[in-house]
Amino acid sequence: MKNAHEQISYTELHRNQFHFSPPKAWMNDPNGMVYFDGEYHLFYQYYPDSNVWGPMHWGHAISADLIHWEHLPIALYPDSLGYIFSGSAVIDKDNTAGFGENAMIAIFTHHDPIGEKSGKSDAFQYQSIAYSLDRGRTFTKYDGNPVIANPGIKDFRDPKVIWDDDSDQWVMIFAAYDHVKLYGSANLIEWKHLSDWGKEYGAHGGVWECPDLFPLKVKGTAEKKWVLLQSLNPGGPQGGSGTQYFIGDFDGHEFTLDPEFESMVQNGKVIWLDQGADNYAGVTWSNAPALHERLFIGWMSNWQYAQIAPTENWRSAMTLPRKLTLNKTGKMYKLQTEIIKSFDEICKNFVVEDKLSISTDRSIDISQSNGAMRLRCSVSDIKNHSLNFLFSNMLGENLKVGYDQKKESWYIDRRQSGLTDFEDKFPAIHHSDPIICTENTAVDIILDAASVEVLINQGQVVMTDILFPTEPYSLLKINTDGLSKLDDFSISSVHSIWKERKY
16 A cells, blocks of 8 residues: 555546645544654554444554655554544654654554444443554554453443643543543553543544644743644534633643633533534644644545545545644634644645725636645725625526625635535535634635635634545626625635546
8 A cells, every 4th residue: 555646546436636635535533643853644443444434443544744645554454353433643752651762752542443332331442552662654553452441331432642741741632422531641651541631622522533622822822732633423503513722720640721711611612623524524734844743634524424425446535634723812722723834835826916896796717726726915904894705606506705794703605515415514605603804804715625714814714625526616796785805816726646547
């Protein structure tokens, strides 16, 4: 599989051209993201024998820039303890585990399918480790697995590990059905339970999964807070799966919510990382080269329809990698999302207008983008008018992205975007929470063959949806119900990270 990207054309209909996808077969959660020796590692939930979920492995890819990816052989296979479910990876710089200095250590959930079927006291999920001494090319599973036995809890999984300098320990957070558990360790092998958190906060429409806990400095300050990401399925913002987040503090034992944030979620407010339908189970890279920087990637699908999406050779892709920043307005903290800078390097402008006034429909030929494009602009008076971007093709399929002034929210309308009849709830309009628009609202719309990512005001609003047009969108129509002024307007074609695409 090492050269799988050469064996597979990556030219199939609906194959995204600048988002990571497996060469073939089924993929879901990103796992084990870690940076080491000039390489960003992306492991992922993978079933190589089918395009639907099955016995989980860890697939593996590496990148120098988080944009161009090289496929590597499968990293972890199922064994006598079970399937290899989601988890994380760290670099053990000080050899705390004794496997070797700078060992790459994967921490994952073993899932025993036989125990699950037999009703073995719910103790069919437990946490295990494996280590690599050759830059992640091969892994050896620890003889003493599991390192954390199951205490009799169903849905006991998805460990995310971080080194905490303040408490001088490894900290593991993982999901336990409707909350998270925190464990601590000096050596990644012997773990003690620290605390539980979350039963009384946030969305609980489904099982909690794939948590992440990390410190982040408030942008432009020295203040540090802790961010907790928490996915769940179902119960997401558009139905199905989704990811919420919380802001607070961690004292080496317990996570506690910031008072302002706690007040908000106690009143029933759920704060979503992405308000579209298709960003799930995302977590951040460990050991990233830039101090205090958190780089994120998510699975670009939704469990409502992931296994029946209309692709055959492969299933699903990842979001573009994103940088998470923590911002503070007054007493309130907000997590924002930015597309990483290296994405700019594969974008080439073909439409540029410093100032664009829209009073009636404006049409722009976007056929040369071949379905892979980025639109950016700054809207000076959007709080007074609705604004719509309509992407369409010669078959009458269309995608609408815009601002609904009456609802004061952004939306993605994929009801006529292409193939939609494979699942009843797929054709829908997805609205963001209301947002107070500033005088200059930054708009960033990124379209690939089968996805759209919308970021407003440097990620104050983020929406990700997948879609399946049967030919690329070739025309853009912009319309408004008043007079809208678009500054710094540009449309770029985006180069394939795989090879030249032909329809």
